[in-house]
Amino acid sequence: MTPATPAVDRQHSGRLFFVVWAWLFALSFLSWLVAYFGIAGIPRWSLISVFMLAKAALIVAVFMRLAWERLALVFAIVAPLLALVAFISALNFEAVYIHSQRENYQGVKAP
Amino acid sequence: MPTDLTVAKKSALRQMTDDWSADQRVFRGVTWGKAMMWVFILGDAFIFACFLLGYLAVRHTTTEAWPNTAEVFTIHVGGKPIPFLLIIVMTLILDSSSGTMALAINAAHRRERKKCAALLFATVLLGLTFVGLQAMEWRNLIAEGLRPAHNEWGAAQFGSCFFLITGFHGLHVSFGLLFMANIARKVARGDFDDGRRGFFTGRRGRYEAVEIMGLYWHFVDLVWVFIFALFYLW
Amino acid sequence: MVEVRAGEEGFHPDDFEDEEVPHPRSWWTKYVFSQDAKVVALQYAGTAIFVGFIALVMSWLMRIQLAFPGALSFIDQDHYYQFITMHGMMMVVYVLTAVFLGGFGNYLIPLMIGARDMAFPFINMLSYWFYLLAVLILLSGFFLPGGPTGAGWTLYPPQALLQGTPGSQYGIVVMFASLCVFIAGFTMGGLNYVVTVLQLRAPGMTMMRLPMTIWGLFIATIMALLAFPGLFVASLMMLCDRLLGTSFFMPAIVQNGEQLAHVGGSPILYQHLFWFFGHPEVYIVAVPAFGIVADLLSTHARKNLFGYRMMVWATIAIGVLSFVVWGHHMFISGMNPLFGFFFATSTLIIAIPTAIKVYNWIFTIWRGDIHLNVPMLYSLSFIVTFVVGGLSGLFLGNVAVDVPLNSTYFVVAHFHMVMGIAPLLVIFGAIYHWFPLISGRMMNEKLALAHFWITFLGTYAMFFTMHYLGVLGVPRRYYELGQTAFIPPSVTSLNIFITVLALIVGAAQLVLVYNFIRSWRHGEVAARNPWRATTLEWQTPDMPPPHDNWGPQAPKVYRWAYDYSVPGAPRDYIPQNQPEARA
Ligand code: HEM
Ligand SMILES: [Cu+2]
Numbered sequence: 001m002t003p004a005t006p007a008v009d010r011q012h013s014g015r016l017f018f019v020v021w022a023w024l025f026a027l028s029f030l031s032w033l034v035a036y037f038g039i040a041g042i043p044r045w046s047l048i049s050v051f052m053l054a055k056a057a058l059i060v061a062v063f064m065r066l067a068w069e070r071l072a073l074v075f076a077i078v079a080p081l082l083a084l085v086a087f088i089s090a091l092n093f094e095a096v097y098i099h100s101q102r103e104n105y106q107g108v109k110a111p
Numbered sequence: 112m113p114t115d116l117t118v119a120k121k122s123a124l125r126q127m128t129d130d131w132s133a134d135q136r137v138f139r140g141v142t143w144g145k146a147m148m149w150v151f152i153l154g155d156a157f158i159f160a161c162f163l164l165g166y167l168a169v170r171h172t173t174t175e176a177w178p179n180t181a182e183v184f185t186i187h188v189g190g191k192p193i194p195f196l197l198i199i200v201m202t203l204i205l206d207s208s209s210g211t212m213a214l215a216i217n218a219a220h221r222r223e224r225k226k227c228a229a230l231l232f233a234t235v236l237l238g239l240t241f242v243g244l245q246a247m248e249w250r251n252l253i254a255e256g257l258r259p260a261h262n263e264w265g266a267a268q269f270g271s272c273f274f275l276i277t278g279f280h281g282l283h284v285s286f287g288l289l290f291m292a293n294i295a296r297k298v299a300r301g302d303f304d305d306g307r308r309g310f311f312t313g314r315r316g317r318y319e320a321v322e323i324m325g326l327y328w329h330f331v332d333l334v335w336v337f338i339f340a341l342f343y344l345w
Numbered sequence: 346m347v348e349v350r351a352g353e354e355g356f357h358p359d360d361f362e363d364e365e366v367p368h369p370r371s372w373w374t375k376y377v378f379s380q381d382a383k384v385v386a387l388q389y390a391g392t393a394i395f396v397g398f399i400a401l402v403m404s405w406l407m408r409i410q411l412a413f414p415g416a417l418s419f420i421d422q423d424h425y426y427q428f429i430t431m432h433g434m435m436m437v438v439y440v441l442t443a444v445f446l447g448g449f450g451n452y453l454i455p456l457m458i459g460a461r462d463m464a465f466p467f468i469n470m471l472s473y474w475f476y477l478l479a480v481l482i483l484l485s486g487f488f489l490p491g492g493p494t495g496a497g498w499t500l501y502p503p504q505a506l507l508q509g510t511p512g513s514q515y516g517i518v519v520m521f522a523s524l525c526v527f528i529a530g531f532t533m534g535g536l537n538y539v540v541t542v543l544q545l546r547a548p549g550m551t552m553m554r555l556p557m558t559i560w561g562l563f564i565a566t567i568m569a570l571l572a573f574p575g576l577f578v579a580s581l582m583m584l585c586d587r588l589l590g591t592s593f594f595m596p597a598i599v600q601n602g603e604q605l606a607h608v609g610g611s612p613i614l615y616q617h618l619f620w621f622f623g624h625p626e627v628y629i630v631a632v633p634a635f636g637i638v639a640d641l642l643s644t645h646a647r648k649n650l651f652g653y654r655m656m657v658w659a660t661i662a663i664g665v666l667s668f669v670v671w672g673h674h675m676f677i678s679g680m681n682p683l684f685g686f687f688f689a690t691s692t693l694i695i696a697i698p699t700a701i702k703v704y705n706w707i708f709t710i711w712r713g714d715i716h717l718n719v720p721m722l723y724s725l726s727f728i729v730t731f732v733v734g735g736l737s738g739l740f741l742g743n744v745a746v747d748v749p750l751n752s753t754y755f756v757v758a759h760f761h762m763v764m765g766i767a768p769l770l771v772i773f774g775a776i777y778h779w780f781p782l783i784s785g786r787m788m789n790e791k792l793a794l795a796h797f798w799i800t801f802l803g804t805y806a807m808f809f810t811m812h813y814l815g816v817l818g819v820p821r822r823y824y825e826l827g828q829t830a831f832i833p834p835s836v837t838s839l840n841i842f843i844t845v846l847a848l849i850v851g852a853a854q855l856v857l858v859y860n861f862i863r864s865w866r867h868g869e870v871a872a873r874n875p876w877r878a879t880t881l882e883w884q885t886p887d888m889p890p891p892h893d894n895w896g897p898q899a900p901k902v903y904r905w906a907y908d909y910s911v912p913g914a915p916r917d918y919i920p921q922n923q924p925e926a927r928a
Contacts, residue, residue, distance in 0.1 A: 014217055024209070024210070025206060028199065028202045028339070031339070032195055032199040032202075035194055035195055035343075036193075036194060044344075048340050052336055052339075059209065059332060059336065063209055063212070063325075063329045064333075065216075069138075069141070070130060070138070071124065071126060071130075072130035072138055075127060077149055077152075081156060084156065084157065090684075091614070092164070094680060094681050095168040095611065098611060098613060098681075101679075102172070132552065132553065134548055134550050134551045134902070135546050135547070135550070143464040143465070143540055143545070154532060154570040154573075155574075157570075157571050158574040158578060161577075161578035165578060169609075169610065169614065172610075172611040172614070175608070259590070267591070268609065275591075
């Protein structure tokens with residue numbers, strides 16, 4: 001049986017980490033620029049989300065070295081995390097509903 | 112290099128089912144400590160997710176307007192207002208500490224004692240700076256009238272979420288720093304080279320501790336990514 | 346110093362994991378601050394059973410009040426609510442969770458998978474001390490001014506924090522603080538159980554050769570690690586609301602004509618977080634019971650487990666699905682009506698893997714060589730009780746049926762059957778089953794039978810009757826019914842009936858304690874492997890197992906855990922560590 005992990009496994013020089021480090025800086029800075037220029041609404045949220053997810057992916061994949069782990073571990077970690085996204089969205093949905101109830105029955109206006 | 116992608120994919124999946132069907136251990140090549148840290152991180156991620164979803168939920172249910180974070184977190188430099196200045200500096204510092212940590216792990220893999228210790232101490236310093244800046248941020252905002260239960264800018268839950276979430280994250284950072292300082296000391300002293308036994312556990316220390324510590328530290332940085340985006344910038 | 350392998354700079358498990366388990370050096374580290382999972386297990390179980398007796402006494406007091414209102418003059422409304430809250434919370438979290446995972450988990454996981462100890466014995470020991478601390482904090486509520494909280498075990502805001510609810514001053518703070526400590530402690534133990542099952546199995550022990558007991562404990566632990574965060578965060582937010590005056594969960598409230606300082610919080614959010622923990626929690630105590638019962642049935646019917654693979658996958662399915670049904674506790678909370686539809690559906694779906702398990706237990710004993718000994722009796726009574734509780738659960742899972750039945754005794758009957766009594770019966774069965782392993786002696790069978798019949802028939806009659814009360818509309822969490830037109834006189838007599846049974850059943854638990862203590866010293870010395878079981882814990886060099894479980898030679902595993910009555914084999918069971926069918 002040959003290990004399916006690529007040959008770069010555990011051989012990476014410091015270089016890769018510097019590259020990722022630079023990317024983290026760039027992505028943080030970019031999301032800050034979004035706020036700095038006051039981009040609003042959907043573009044703001046989508047940009048921020050994209051930068052956020054990209055950063056998270058880099059940290060998990062390279063710094064936490066999940067990219068070099070075997071699929072068994074990767075799946076065990078990533079699958080429950082994806083379920084979290086569903087949980088968060090469900091409760092968000094619920095919160096919006098409750099707000100609408102408050103608007104309807106307490107005459108509160110949307111902020 | 113396999114050029115046929117489907118073959119490569121299949122074999123990875125195949126490998127996964129093989130791993131799960133194997134005896135002795137599921138995660139081959141993963142030490143007990145590392146496996147434990149990953150499982151811990153999973154649970155901790157659920158905790159932070161609950162914090163964030165709690166924050167999003169109260170933000171959406173509350174009937175008062177949410178404060179404009181760009182105004183709340185503005186710092187004036189030479190009379191010019193710069194939004195999120197402190198936050199972005201904190202973010203870059205925490206990212207940097209992640210960078211030094213990653214390099215420290217690399218050094219640990221190669222048993223480069225001095226380099227590893229130096230990088231760990233650098234990480235500790237960066238982490239301390241982060242905590243210091245956070246304390247400064249708290250102090251500034253408290254001076255401006257932000258309280259857990261009320262504030263002048265809008266919904267009361269803003270302050271509650273701010274203190275609870277950044278506080279809990281800061282606590283993670285601080286605990287991490289304590290452990291990391293200890294590990295850095297052990298690396299520097301050469302405990303991991305001569306297999307000295309731990310004071311509490313009575314077990315031999317190993318360079319592996321650096322990697323496990325690193326997983327935790329990167330996770331703390333990871334959480335900050337979401338706090339930065341969802342709480343501050345959203 | 347460890348050599349760096351060519352082309353592999355990372356850390357490899359083989360480099361380290363040869364380490365021997367830490368050996369105790371003094372009496373203190375052997376019996377008190379022990380890192381041996383077997384000692385930690387007994388500490389956990391002992392503490393939990395102690396808490397269980399407190400909770401039992403409180404249920405007595407409640408029952409006496411319900412049947413003979415005013416008979417004990419010191420039970421006023423406030424006390425009743427404090428008893429109900431402490432009883433519920435203790436039973437669910439501090440007793441059942443701790444006994445199964447902390448007690449049986451610690452004892453059985455390393456032994457049944459062929460490991461020498463848990464992966465991190467030190468952290469494992471800490472886990473127990475955190476648990477003990479949590480218990481002490483919880484009990485301290487009884488001695489604080491205002492007493493423990495009386496908010497009901499669900500601790501719903503806003504009323505849990507409002508003046509007028511007993512213990513809203515200190516009790517509620519202590520309650521949440523204790524829960525946080527419990528969760529921290531449990532996490533330490535839980536990490537151990539998960540990693541131990543995943544990484545420390547004996548050679549030959551694949552996941553699909555694990556006994557169902559281990560599968561149950563393993564899945565339950567993962568569920569606990571992922572579900573407790575909901576409660577943890579809810580607890581912290583409640584503490585903030587109470588201590589810092591924040592409004593995570595507290596809406597604007599006018600009390601006694603005065604507007605309170607809270608504004609705009611979301612009480613429903615608390616319910617979501619609580620039940621995101623709360624529903625998995627009921628399976629956290631049920632799934633280990635499922636696993637244990639499967640092993641007891643197979644062993645004592647001398648027949649292989651029916652549909653092992655199906656059982657494993659059903660357990661996993663239950664684990665996953667139990668995270669998407671929490672809303673069935675909130676049908677009347679005012680949440681989004683679309684959620685009602687979703688959660689009703691998912692609730693009915695989770696019944697499928699559960700039913701699969703019930704069928705498989707029954708097929709396991711079908712035409713088996715059933716030995717009606719005490720563990721078997723308990724297992725059978727578990728099936729009966731669990732099926733009744735499960736069926737009433739199907740009723741309650743439907744929104745239209747739940748709306749009228751919610752907050753009546755029907756619910757009390759349902760959850761006592763399904764998650765109170767059923768797992769408890771398994772605990773008893775498991776105690777009788779593994780007592781010889783732990784102590785090297787047998788328990789007295791006559792006393793055990795007496796304990797069994799009183800406990801099973803008593804609890805069954807008690808809680809089955811409550812369904813009827815519920816359908817009549819008798820409300821749950823009522824201190825007394827008073828003169829209410831729609832409640833017929835039969836309710837009064839039934840209440841007396843239930844209370845008398847509760848007193849008898851409670852007292853009968855002393856028989857178990859007596860039997861346990863007496864047999865520990867004077868019981869008949871047990872034969873090696875008295876139940877002729879296949880699983881590894883009975884194949885240790887000594888009984889009780891030595892400190893490192895296996896002595897010099899760790900076991901190798903050659904087969905699954907259910908080789909009973911294999912045709913052609915010389916004995917009617919083949920231990921998992923036996924290479925060939927013929928010995
Ligand atoms: C002899 C055994 C038991 C008796 C006599 C008993 C009795 C009671 C009584 C009288 C109540 C209050 C019902 C009401 O007024 O609405 C109650 C509530 C409760 N019991 Fe038990 N119980 C027993 C065992 C258990 C066990 C083993 C569990 C473990 C799950 C349990 C969990 C609960 C819970 C969660 C509540 C609800 C508390 C609340 O409404 O806040 N009980 N029990
Ligand atoms: Cu439920």
